[in-house]
Amino acid sequence: MSYIEFKGVKKIYHVGEVDIEALAGVDFSIDKGEFVIVAGASGAGKSTILNILGGMDTCSTGEIIVDGARVDQMNEKQLTDYRRYDIGFVFQFYNLVQNLTALENVELATQICKNPLDVNLTVEQVGLQDRKNNFPSQLSGGEQQRVAIARALAKNPKLLLCDEPTGALDYNTGKQVLKLLQDTCRTQGMTVVIITHNLALCPMGDKVIKVKNGKISSITVNENPVNVEMIEW
């Protein structure tokens, strides 16, 4: 059995009288330590998948298994713990706490989990040791995103989920960030799932899951993933 498994996951939003089927039965599996790219058109349901996987949202039907645990059956408290101990999340818009320095933003996460990584080390890892006492507003977008990544990494999660981490970044910065993620996956064996619009990035993933209209249109396993540096777009 895979490390992560989605079996017939559906997500239906009720907006007034209308039902919007964001996910219409999604099945896929991810192995431990895989670097997964999720791609698809806007509104296809990528974010929904990631949110459900990260315990921020619940599916309407279907089974979700992460490391043997049934995420779909978890109650609110269990979900909180799941997010707390197992998941690291990186958003398109960083979502840093503006009032905390880079270091503190990372600390904010490590404060509450069981065996966090060393905060300073993690900050160093993302290449921000010189800026660690700066506030988000004093950092560039890429730096902020790196802080967000460091915050996610420092929790030492089982699963790192990134929803369009480069969406708000320029080309080079985006590349830097992606490299950081890929390196983390490779060096620490962490399972990483990244959503992107950019199909050019597909070659860098161990596995590429394409989503279309709430369904998986294809799952491609990439035997030889490329380093992100190699990719131009």
Next chain:
Amino acid sequence: MSKNLLKDTLRTIRKTFAKFVTLFAIVALGVAFFVGVSAAAPIMSVSVDKYNDENSFMDLQIYSTFGFEEGDIEALETVDGIEEVVGTKFVDVIGKYENKLWVIRVESYQPNQNLNNFVLKEGRMPKNKNECLAEKGGSLRTGVPLGAVIDVTRPENDTDDYLDVNQLTVVGLVDTPEYVNEEKGNSTLSNQAIQTFLFVPEESFSTDYYSSIIITVDGAKELNGFSQAYTDFIDPVQERIETLATTQSQVRRDRIYQEAMEEYNDGLQEYEDGKKEFNDEIAKAQREINDAKQKLVDGEQEIKDNEEKLETESAKALLDLDNAQKDLEKGLVEWKAQKAKFDEETKPALLSQKNSILVQVGVSSLDQLNGLITQVQGNVTNLQTKINDKNTRLQEIEVLLNTTTDPTEIATLNAEKQAINAELQTLQTNLATATATLVPLTQARDGINQIDAGIASGEAQLTSAKQLLDEGAGKVWAGRLELEETKKDALQKIADAKVELADGKVELADAEKKFAEEKEKGQKELDDGWADLVKAKEDISKIEKAEWTVLDRDMNYSSKTFKDTIAQMRSIAAVFPVFFFLVAALVCLTTMTRMVDEQRGQIGVLRALGYGKLACASKYLIYAILATLLGGFVGTIFGLLIFPGVVYTAWGMMYVLPPIQLFVPWDLVILSNGLFVSVMALTTWFAARQSMNEVPSQLLRPKSPPMGKKIILERLPLIWNRFSFTSKVTARNIIRYKKRFLMTVIGIAGCTALLVAGFGIKDSISTIVDKQFNQIYQYDGQVALDDDLVQSKINEVQTEINNLEGVTNSLQLTSYQAKTMVNNDEQVATVYVYKNDEELKSMNDIRHRKDSKEIILDDSGVIIDEKLAELLNLSVGDTISIESENEIIKDFVVSDINEMYVNHSVFMTPTAYENAFGIKPTTNILQVVLDYETSDFLQKVSYIDGVQSVSFYGSLIENFNNMINGLNVVVVVLIVCAGLLAFVVLSNLTNVNISERQREIATLKVLGFNRKEVNMYIYKENLILTFIGSIFGLGLGVVLHKFIILMVEMDYIMFGRDVSVFSLILSVLITMFFALVVNFFMTFKLRKIQMVESLKSVE
């Protein structure tokens, strides 16, 4: 504004309904409070003014130093602008009913009087001068009950000078605009408070002058009696009356002078008469004493004489008796010799002589002789009878011869005549013989009888002589006895007389002493009388023009206090709504800022589409104004329904108020709604302005979040490093969001301040009772003594009081009401002259209010109370002018200022008094300390001779407690409002806070913070901010409290200036409690924050 924009506005309202409700609520609350509390004062004034007008309550009242007469009233009726003039009489008395003593003002009314009417609540009107009307009173205090029979007295015992009755029966109960306040000011009985009033028909009074004149002014009813317009309207009339006073009072003065002179002359005459009578009586008494003295001397002499006389007389009597006895003895000897001579010589000689006579006549014994004589005498008598018969027949024959003519018969008769003549011849011869025989016989018998008689007389003589002798002896013996007896009696009599004399002497001494006393007393009375006369004369010479005092309603205790109360309500109404304004503005600002921020993208789009600034802003303006108008409408209705009624009821505990006259004060309604609308609109504009000024492209980009910054605390690693991570975050958050910090702190501070003020007012008033009557006054009451008592009498009164049950201590001192002045400011204070500091302290705790430090009284200056110092603007070392008992004004140095809450007081020593005024103070007061008060204590004290009046604090404390109860309602209203305000502010702020930080919270949730951790992350800040806010609120509250107290305070009362620590803590706790409750409700909101949605878009 386009139709779609309006639609958008309405949709926004629906979407942000909670915000809309918040705005609505805060405005409703603010308007309700503003309109309600502000309307309270006009509603109070209109209600009472209507009552006053309906009952034609006087506009002006005139007092005169000499009272008024009918002429004054007539003169007043001519004054321009006067509607009605009525003279009234009144007197302050002590009424006794069921062992309770009341200080009562008895007032007269005239049956048809249309001025100061009263409202008959129960019973009926009096029908005669012995019936009266009593006070119906308020809910807490009433007057004398219906049916009560009141004994009326005056301490000076001069009730008769005023009233024609000594007993009044209550037949009806009334309310009157004259006594709206349950407190009725001071009476003329040594300034004791008037406890209740009675109305009596004018004929119950014995005075022939009016004590005051009451007046209504034409047209004054149209105006509100508590308004300036009214005062301005009344003033000219008052001036006209004052002008009239100058002429009218001279008239009255002249009459008074004349009357007084007459009275003086009468008094003088009386004095002269009295003096004469006194002198006469003294002379008479002196004479009597002299007589008595003379009598005593005489009596003494008499006793002496009697003793002497007794001596001589008894000696003489004894001598006489002895002589008599001697004479008797001599007589007895003589008698014995005579008796012997008679027995042996005289008697035998006589006996033999007798025998020889017998022998001579030839009889042997006297009896034979007597027989013989009787026989002869019988013959003689017989013959005599026969001769007489023959003579009678001869005469008969002679008669017959003369009458008859019959010759035979004449013949017979002549014959018989012849015969008889013959017989007569014989008979005559026989008679002569017999008679001759009789002579020797009778001679013999007489001789014998003579001899027998001689013997018998000799013997009788001897016997009687002997008898005389015997009698004499008896007499002498009896005489001796009698003498003895007489002497004894006389001695007794003398002894008695001596005792009597001694008694007489004692009596005389007594009489003399009494005389001396009476004389002295009489003399003193005369002297006093003379002194009175001299004084009266002086007083008369001093009679000035009667002084008319024309008083408007402001000088009527009840009316004035009510006016003050209205003013107090007005000042409260001026302070508190300001808070609501501020808070409403604050709430509006936060809400609208937040809303504008949330919708900046939309604004940007609209602007980009070509809508103008105003069009964009108008949505928010409409939003806010709509909420305000709705809130204002609801607030107005509820405010008017609740507050005036509550306030009116609350004051109803102090005042006897007529039914409330509710009306809509449109000016206030429009003012408050207008103010709120403009405040809300302005704040909204202010909130929106910044966004409106940005160019559309800028608006379309997310608003740059506030910069993170190191806070000052971080510069202190020692402290900062000790903070836990979350504390650091909290600390930084608190300081970073300056606007939120400010708003929360201001909002919360406002609420806490309101609470502090509310509790503080209560504290302030309740401390009066505790501090003044339990701490400062150590005595429980004062006994005023009659004027001019001598020291020994004062001591006597004191002993008598000390002996009463429950009394533990008492002290003599001087106390009087005095004017105190600094420059032109004047206040009336009570001067207390205590012998020394120790005595002062035995009756008072004299200390500083702030540090409770004890103050020492010495001769160098006076101690005055804080409020007096405040009113006269005095501090230690300044100079104050104070009146003496006889109204001399001298300067004193203020040596210290003490804590005192009720009335003004000046403490000084007799030395200080004497140094300033040059005279000694007179002891006129006893302060009494009680252990407990027996039910008849007051009565007992007031009946002690020499006691003028009694005032104990029990009733005063009760009054204060009533007042506090009244204010409690106001305080509760305040507290409830503050609570509601706190609630609205807190929930608004927390709401805004949460929605502002929704993204942050979602991030936390994503990171796996559990519910509690998320709550704490937010609430720690809230609670700290609330705490900081309430601490600021304490400061603000104390200031606010002080401000209100100073506004509300009256001249003669100092409210407690401090808010108790308990109230402070309570205010903070209540605020914190509200914060917790709000936070509790907000957890639901926090829980509802969806991670996915919150993080999806840019902010």
